[in-house]
Amino acid sequence: MSGPLLDIAGLDVDLGGTSVVRGLSLSVKTGEFVGLIGPNGAGKSTLLRAIAGLIPVGGTVSVAGERLDRLGTTERALRLAYVPQEHEIAWPVPVETLVALGRTPHRSSFTPLSSRDRQTVKDAMVRMDVARFAKRPATALSGGEKARVLIARALAQDTPLILADEPAAGLDPAYQIALMRVFRDLAGEGRGIIASMHDLGLSARWCTRLVLLNGGKIVADGPPEAVLTPETLRSIYGVSGFFGTAEDGLVVQPLDLVERR
Numbered sequence: 001m002s003g004p005l006l007d008i009a010g011l012d013v014d015l016g017g018t019s020v021v022r023g024l025s026l027s028v029k030t031g032e033f034v035g036l037i038g039p040n041g042a043g044k045s046t047l048l049r050a051i052a053g054l055i056p057v058g059g060t061v062s063v064a065g066e067r068l069d070r071l072g073t074t075e076r077a078l079r080l081a082y083v084p085q086e087h088e089i090a091w092p093v094p095v096e097t098l099v100a101l102g103r104t105p106h107r108s109s110f111t112p113l114s115s116r117d118r119q120t121v122k123d124a125m126v127r128m129d130v131a132r133f134a135k136r137p138a139t140a141l142s143g144g145e146k147a148r149v150l151i152a153r154a155l156a157q158d159t160p161l162i163l164a165d166e167p168a169a170g171l172d173p174a175y176q177i178a179l180m181r182v183f184r185d186l187a188g189e190g191r192g193i194i195a196s197m198h199d200l201g202l203s204a205r206w207c208t209r210l211v212l213l214n215g216g217k218i219v220a221d222g223p224p225e226a227v228l229t230p231e232t233l234r235s236i237y238g239v240s241g242f243f244g245t246a247e248d249g250l251v252v253q254p255l256d257l258v259e260r261r
């Protein structure tokens, strides 16, 4: 594929009569792990929901050169997977059944899972370390375990583009890092990942690119070192930070509240 994996042009989103995303354009290539960062209310979830086709938008969203608004639900679900911020699981279905729902766009109705489907589901559960819960009701898991099951469902969907809304929230440090490794590996395998994140340390360390949103607009976009600076922390988040360099790159730790200038 020569063009971008994701191409957003002139995206506008109005919610409840308020303009939440304004004239936003963004291109993401295969191999990129994009951290979507920004303060509360910046528009991160709205942007992800808009890309996923869950809310009406102005402008265009294309994946691999095809406009998503011209595709049916199944065709769209073959191109992108979306992990919601909420980890509500309504029915006590076994974890493996829930993860297997990710295979829906690849199958015709009422046919059993193929051996490829079963292998993909198993690989997704192993990758997210939930295979040992395979037979457990998904409702009988901890918050972090549920979060990992919902990410496994998205991985089972086996799409070129993965959108995840605060996927690291609720995970312990080891699982947060494991998730960052999974996303980095998936990007290395030729997919594109966009994950909204509040943890600036994690996003600085693991994302290949950061897109900083504020007031529904992109205010910075580039490698972590270019986006996360003392100036952006102060002006956008209203915090000071510790900045260091470890063997593998940037270390950022917000320190205290400061006046936004």
Ligand SMILES: Nc1ncnc2c1ncn2[C@@H]1O[C@H](COP(=O)(O)OP(=O)(O)OP(=O)(O)O)[C@@H](O)[C@H]1O
Pocket (backbone or CB within 6 Å): 015, 016, 017, 018, 020, 038, 039, 040, 041, 042, 043, 044, 045, 046, 047
């Ligand atoms: N249904 C709605 N009607 C009106 N305004 C909404 C609606 N949903 C969200 N908003 C507003 O849109 C803005 C962006 O919200 P969004 O959830 O996208 O932000 P976010 O960057 O994901 O924030 P957070 O970090 O708090 O999750 C906020 O000001 C929010 O109040």
